[in-house]
Amino acid sequence: MYAFSPVQCDPPPGCYIELTRIPLHRFQLAPRGNVHLGRYQSRLVFDIACEVLGVWTPYAIEKRLMGDAFLPDERSRWWEKLRYDRLDLPRALQRGDRASRIWMDRLSGHTSDASKALAMPLWPLSSIGRVSVEAVMTWRTSIEAMGTHIPELSARSMQSARQYVDQLYEPLRAQHTIWAAANVALFCMRLAQACGGLANYALTYETIASERWRHCMMGAGTAATDTWQRLRLFYGEWFSTLQLHITKESELCEAIDALSSRGLSTHAVSRCRQDDERYALVNSLSRGNSAPSSTERSILIFA
Known part of the structure; x- marks a missing residue:
């Protein structure tokens, strides 16, 4: 076998x-692998802040969040670190970084989208390395709570494969479940890997690597489009060669x-x-x- x-x-x-x-x-990514995922999350939070606040620069974000307390000469420049990939935000929050916690709290007064984005199962499911069925299955409840169905892996027939792919695309039809679709797809791909299901792994990977999938992700806004483009490169580097x-x-x-x-x-x-x-x-x-x-x-x- x-x-x-x-x-x-x-x-x-x-x-x-x-x-x-x-x-x-090879010109897009370095060999450090999972380090990139933290940077993608940091940039996604920055992009979400831009969309929600209607501004496009670190300076403008800080000014909007500080309000009357904003002092140009005493800027923290924390948002610049996110914008230019100089901060691994999830790691900073995990170690209790005070500045990161304060800025995330300020942003949460305007939107909960950033915190939800950081908590997506997609991130641990995108980590390179071996996976077990048990480890993948721990994320099932969280993904189902995003409001979408996780399909069964396809059986050994082209008809079953078509039905499976159609079910992967189903959540992409509504804007509020587009990110849920990405989480479902990563869950299914890593589950197939853990089970040794080569065909289902390849089928799922080819689905999320397609131009059709990329185009559907654009429906979730600029932040989702840019983040998915980075993830697409990452998946190409680490998950396309078996x-x-x-x-x-x-x-x-x-x-x-x-x-x-x-x-x-x-x-x-x-x-x-x-x-x-x-x-x-x-x-x-x-x-x-x-x-x-x-x-x-x-x-x-x-x-």
């Missing part, structure tokens, strides 16, 4: 399934058949990094600054 695990894209030679990702990912753990050729065929049974077309190639046209620009820009590209070959299955 084959097994799989998500790995950072551009891994060492081996057997991998490559799902959709945005090109030039290492297949196989011991014989029949297990490889079994994995390909599982994908095909849900309507995911595949083709397999044997390729080394230096011959991969997807990395042509990256290689040309980094030439002379890194070790020569490996000539060892990988088996890549594109779904």
